[in-house]
Amino acid sequence: MEMFAHAWTALTTTPAAFAAMGGVVWGIIGGALPGISPSITMALLLPFTFGMEPLTAIVLLAATYVGAEYGGSIPAILIRTPGTNAAAATVIDGYEMQLKGRGGEALGISLISGVTGGLFGLIVLVALTEPLAKVALLFTPMAYFALGILAISVIATLAEGMLIKGLITGVLGLMIAMVGTDPQSGVSRFTFGRPELLGGIDYILIMVGVFAVSELLVQAGLPGWQRPQRHMRVKLPSFLTWRRLWRPQLIGSLIGTFEGCMPGAGGSVAAFMSYNEAKRWSRRPEEFGKGSAEGIAAPEAANNTVACTALVPTLTFGIPGSNSTAVLLGGLLIHGLQPGPLLFTREPEFIYGLYGGLAVANVVQVPLGMLIMTPCLWLVSRPKPYLLAGIYGLIFSGVYSINQSLLDLWIVLGAGLFGYGLRYFGFPFLPLVLGVILGHMIESSYRRALVLSQGDHAIFLQDPVSAGLLAAAVLLVIGSLVRNWYSARRQKRSLQDGLDRAGTD
Amino acid sequence: MTRDTIVALGLMAVAGLYWLGADQIRVSKLEGIIGAQVVPKGLAVSLAVLSVLLIAQELLRPRRAAGPAGEPEATGPRAHLRAAGMLLIGVGYLALVGTIGYMPALVLLVVASALYLGQSPSAWLVLVAVGLAVLYYLIFVRLLGIPLPPGVWPDVWQALAG
Numbered sequence: 001m002e003m004f005a006h007a008w009t010a011l012t013t014t015p016a017a018f019a020a021m022g023g024v025v026w027g028i029i030g031g032a033l034p035g036i037s038p039s040i041t042m043a044l045l046l047p048f049t050f051g052m053e054p055l056t057a058i059v060l061l062a063a064t065y066v067g068a069e070y071g072g073s074i075p076a077i078l079i080r081t082p083g084t085n086a087a088a089a090t091v092i093d094g095y096e097m098q099l100k101g102r103g104g105e106a107l108g109i110s111l112i113s114g115v116t117g118g119l120f121g122l123i124v125l126v127a128l129t130e131p132l133a134k135v136a137l138l139f140t141p142m143a144y145f146a147l148g149i150l151a152i153s154v155i156a157t158l159a160e161g162m163l164i165k166g167l168i169t170g171v172l173g174l175m176i177a178m179v180g181t182d183p184q185s186g187v188s189r190f191t192f193g194r195p196e197l198l199g200g201i202d203y204i205l206i207m208v209g210v211f212a213v214s215e216l217l218v219q220a221g222l223p224g225w226q227r228p229q230r231h232m233r234v235k236l237p238s239f240l241t242w243r244r245l246w247r248p249q250l251i252g253s254l255i256g257t258f259e260g261c262m263p264g265a266g267g268s269v270a271a272f273m274s275y276n277e278a279k280r281w282s283r284r285p286e287e288f289g290k291g292s293a294e295g296i297a298a299p300e301a302a303n304n305t306v307a308c309t310a311l312v313p314t315l316t317f318g319i320p321g322s323n324s325t326a327v328l329l330g331g332l333l334i335h336g337l338q339p340g341p342l343l344f345t346r347e348p349e350f351i352y353g354l355y356g357g358l359a360v361a362n363v364v365q366v367p368l369g370m371l372i373m374t375p376c377l378w379l380v381s382r383p384k385p386y387l388l389a390g391i392y393g394l395i396f397s398g399v400y401s402i403n404q405s406l407l408d409l410w411i412v413l414g415a416g417l418f419g420y421g422l423r424y425f426g427f428p429f430l431p432l433v434l435g436v437i438l439g440h441m442i443e444s445s446y447r448r449a450l451v452l453s454q455g456d457h458a459i460f461l462q463d464p465v466s467a468g469l470l471a472a473a474v475l476l477v478i479g480s481l482v483r484n485w486y487s488a489r490r491q492k493r494s495l496q497d498g499l500d501r502a503g504t505d
Numbered sequence: 506m507t508r509d510t511i512v513a514l515g516l517m518a519v520a521g522l523y524w525l526g527a528d529q530i531r532v533s534k535l536e537g538i539i540g541a542q543v544v545p546k547g548l549a550v551s552l553a554v555l556s557v558l559l560i561a562q563e564l565l566r567p568r569r570a571a572g573p574a575g576e577p578e579a580t581g582p583r584a585h586l587r588a589a590g591m592l593l594i595g596v597g598y599l600a601l602v603g604t605i606g607y608m609p610a611l612v613l614l615v616v617a618s619a620l621y622l623g624q625s626p627s628a629w630l631v632l633v634a635v636g637l638a639v640l641y642y643l644i645f646v647r648l649l650g651i652p653l654p655p656g657v658w659p660d661v662w663q664a665l666a667g
Contacts, residue, residue, distance in 0.1 A: 051649060164562055168516065168555045171548055175523060178545045185536035189545065190526055213595075220591040220622060221584030385622035389615040390637050392591075396598060397611070397641045401651040406603060413595050420588055425512050447539045455538045488566055 003126070003352050010353025011360065014053055019060040020360040024368050027067020031074070032380050033387065034081045036215070038068035038307075039323035043211045044391070046204050046331060047398035054335035055350050059357030061331045062311070065324050066118055066361045069267060069303045070369055073110040073296075075380065077103055078232065086267030086303035089275040093288065093295030100291050104235035109293050110300045111369045112237055113249050117301030118362035120253035121260060121308030126355055128261070128309075132316040133341040141448040142460050146469035148442035151319040153473040156431045157480035165427045167477075173435020174442065176201055183440075184447060196407045203330050203436045205399065205408055209415020210422070210429055211323065212395055216388055217420045224384040232377060234370045241293055248278035248298035256305025261313060262321065267306040271299035308358060315339050315351075318438075326433045333437065513559040516552060524549035594618050606656025611638040 011017045023045075030041025042064050049057035072084030077094035090110060097106035139147065152173075156166025179190045180200030191197040237245065252274040259270035278298030279288045288295045311328070313319045318339035320326040329339065337343060337350065344351055379387075399412050422429060449466075453459035461467045527545035594617045602610040615634035624630055645651045 048649070164555055164559045168552065168559065171552045171555060175545070175548050175552070178548065182530075182533075182536070182541035185533035185541050187531045187533045187536075187541050189530050189541060217588035217591050218584075221581070221587035224623070383619075383624060385619040385624035386633055388622055389618035389634075392595065392618050393611050393615055393637055393641060396595075396602075396614070397607075397645055397653065400653060401645055401649065404652060406599065406654070409599050409602075413592065413599065416595075417592060424585075425508060443544045446544065447537075450539050451537055 002348075003355070006348050006352035007356030007359075010055055010349050011356045014055055014353065016055050016059045016353055016357045017360050019052075019056045020063040020357045021364050021368065023060040023063025023065075024067035024361050024365055025372055027064035027069075028071035028074070028369060028372060029376055029379060030064070031068030031071020031083045031087075032376050034075050034079075034083055036391075037084050037211070037323065038065050038072070038086075039207075039327050040212045040215055041068050042324055042327040042331075043204075043208045044394060044398060046208065046327065046334075047401050049331055050334065050402055054332075054337055055353045055357070057335055058328070058331055058337070058350075058354055059361070061328050062307075062354065062358055063361035065307045065328065066304065066358065067365065067368075068324075069118075069307050070111060070114045070300070070365060071376070072303075073114075073300055074107065074373075074376065077106045077110065077296075078377075084267070084303075086271050086299075086306070088268060089271040089299035090296055092275070093290070093292045096289070096291035097293075097296070102291065104233050105237065105241075105293075106296055107232070107234045107369075107373070108236040109241070109245065109296045111234060111366060112242070113245065113252065113297040113300040114304035115362050115365050116249045117253045117256055117304035118308055118365070119359070120301070121256060121305035122355065122358050122362060124257045124261075124305075125308045125311055125358070128312050129315050129351075130344055132312065133344050136317060136340045138465055139340075140463055140466065141445040141452065142463040142466035143469060145442055145445035145449055146460065146466040146473070147317060147319070148438045148445065150469045150473040150476075151317075151438060152431055152434050153476050154319070155434055156428070157476045162426065162428055163477065163480045163484060165425075166431045169422065169427050169429070170431035170435045173206075173432040173437075174439045176206060176432075176436050177203075177439020178443070183444060194407065196403075196405055200440075201411060201436075202402065202408070203433070204334065204402065205411045206415045206436045207327055207330055207433055208395060208399055209412040210419030210432065211327075212391070213412060213416025214419030214423060216392060216395075217416060218423065219384075219388055232373060234373050236366075236370075237293070245293060245297040247281060248274070248294040249301040251277045251281060252298040252301030253305045256302035257309050259302070260306040260309025260321070267303035267322070270302040270306050274298040274302035304362075308362075315343065318441075320430075320434065320437075323430055323433070326430060326437065329437060507563050509563045510560050513556040513563070516556040516559075520549045520553040520556065523552065590621055591618065594621060602654050602656070604656055606658050607653035608638045608642060609656070610654075611641065 026045060027038065027041055030036050030044070031038060042061050045061060045064055049060060052060070068084060069086060072082055072087030073090045073094060074083060076082040076087040076090040077098050080091055080095040082088040082091055094106045094110065097103060152170040156170050157163055177200070179197055181188050181198050188198055255274040255277060256270045259273070275295060275298050278294050279285050282288065282294050284292065284294070310321050310325045313321050314325045314329050316339065318329060320329045332339060337347065395412065396409055399408050400406070402408060419429065422432070449459055450457070460470060524546060527542050527549060530542045530545065532540060594614065597617070598610055598614040601613065612634045615637050616630060619630055619634070620626060642653070645653055
């Protein structure tokens with residue numbers, strides 16, 4: 001009851017409810033633009049949140065994530081181009097329905113399934129987050145150091161075949177985090193005599209650069225996207241259709257819950273897994289791939305569930321499992337909100353206000369999704385050069401507004417070029433961003449632990465939580481190395497078999 | 506030599522430079538057991554070791570068997586040239602914005618980017634650019650109260666006035 005009271009107070013005494021609505025609208029628009037992922041949509045918004053109350057800012061970002069997951073299905077259904085990665089599974093049956101003249105119905109199914117999944121994910125978030133956060137009360141400086149190392153290791157090992165590259169980008173992120181004044185001794189590090197760098201490099205600059213600017217650079221080399229038809233109305237599913245959809249929605253929600261709580265898995269994995277499972281458990285599996293309503297309901301429920309459940313590891317341990325939650329974590333830290341158990345005891349209004357904001361965002365998604373369909377289609381059908389040029393201007397204006405520093409703009413442009421290089425050479429992004437965000441925590445926990453032990457590194461193994469987390473990190477890395485080795489051996493063998501066959505022929 | 510090997514060699518150079526940079530960090534009497542240099546030096550060593558592992562991985566990997574994970578996302582010289590052009594437009598904006606001010610620089614940025622991305626030159630394009638500049642000015646300066654770079658114009662007007 002106390003939780004509802006906190007949420008109600010937060011929603012009625014702050015602009016959080018309006019932020020939820022604004023975030024959903026912005027998210028739907030951003031998600032509907034092909035190539036603009038939820039994380040980019042959120043990163044573009046980050047500079048605007050600086051002057052806001054923490055709750056309003058975080059609700060705005062979280063609601064953007066929710067809206068973007070639905071927005072991504074709009075071009076997926078109408079022009080066979082997923083607006084977000086997570087909407088790729090929606091293309092299969094969504095576009096088939098559009099070809100049969102049932103595009104409006106497909107959008108309605110996507111919208112309703114997304115809301116169902118989102119509300120399911122919210123219940124899981126509320127139920128899991130606080131008990132899990134209490135586990136973090138056991139954490140010492142050694143454990144926090146080990147947690148940071150584990151977080152980067154988890155994210156680095158998730159990209160298949162890219163373990164070393166993932167670890168390299170994690171280290172590069174930590175290197176960037178070293179720039180600025182050392183908090184213990186007060187000496188400056190890697191500032192090159194620039195006073196603007198004494199405070200370090202804001203992770204927001206790195207995030208906007210590697211997510212948004214690098215995407216712009218990639219988009220500049222790609223052909224223009226197909227334009228959708230200008231008029232389309234969302235048609236909500238009938239009661240009969242709805243009754244058929246509960247099973248795929250439940251499958252999507254359950255898979256989305258599991259995937260969202262696992263760092264790194266993300267909405268796209270959940271969407272494809274739930275599509276396959278929904279097909280397996282369907283009474284009409286033959287309709288999948290030919291315009292099945294269930295084929296839209298399952299992935300859309302899954303990726304919207306992930307939008308809520310991905311907050312579980314972010315809020316409890318400060319480990320963002322995806323690019324979008326990394327941006328959200330950046331937003332939390334910008335506003336001085338440190339994830340973990342203390343957040344729940346010190347800032348209950350914030351936590352329950354965030355839950356309330358997410359509930360509002362999910363519910364208002366239905367009317368807003370229907371209302372803004374026409375303006376959204378108008379915007380998406382604008383020529384790509386105008387849209388990209390406008391986004392370029394928005395990035396520069398938004399970033400300048402943070403510190404009113406031109407150096408920040410150069411850093412963002414540099415980070416964009418760096419991000420483009422990472423994409424080109426096949427390096428994953430997320431470990432870099434995590435390294436930049438967690439760098440300060442990892443270093444300060446490491447040094448505090450060594451002060452406690454008088455410089456004896458054995459303290460990291462004497463603390464049970466720290467030892468457990470470090471062991472998990474080592475096991476993950478070894479497991480990933482073994483998997484890569486087997487995969488390389490399999491590839492080598494199949495290549496040899498191919499060459500042998502070619503020789504025999 | 507594969508692309509990953511070249512990158513790894515570059516990263517080793519970065520690690521070396523980072524070590525040298527860390528070595529330049531002043532030693533303070535306040536720093537206690539672990540100095541401000543220790544973690545940066547550890548990171549430089551980690552980067553060098555990981556770069557060596559990347560090279561080893563490349564040497565052990567069977568040829569022609571690069572998986573999808575190693576495939577670059579944006580390929581082709583034309584795509585890189587397009588990206589470089591877009592980046593240069595950004596550099597041009599940054600070079601100009603301090604002098605000519607936010608609004609004119611933003612109009613130029615939008616016009617140059619849109620033309621570069623294939624939009625035909627037209628009066629409509631200029632109108633869109635001016636419209637966007639005004640919209641952003643209203644949002645940032647009027648609504649959020651954030652001063653954007655005025656350029657040399659205030660000095661020019663002051664000189665002209667008196």
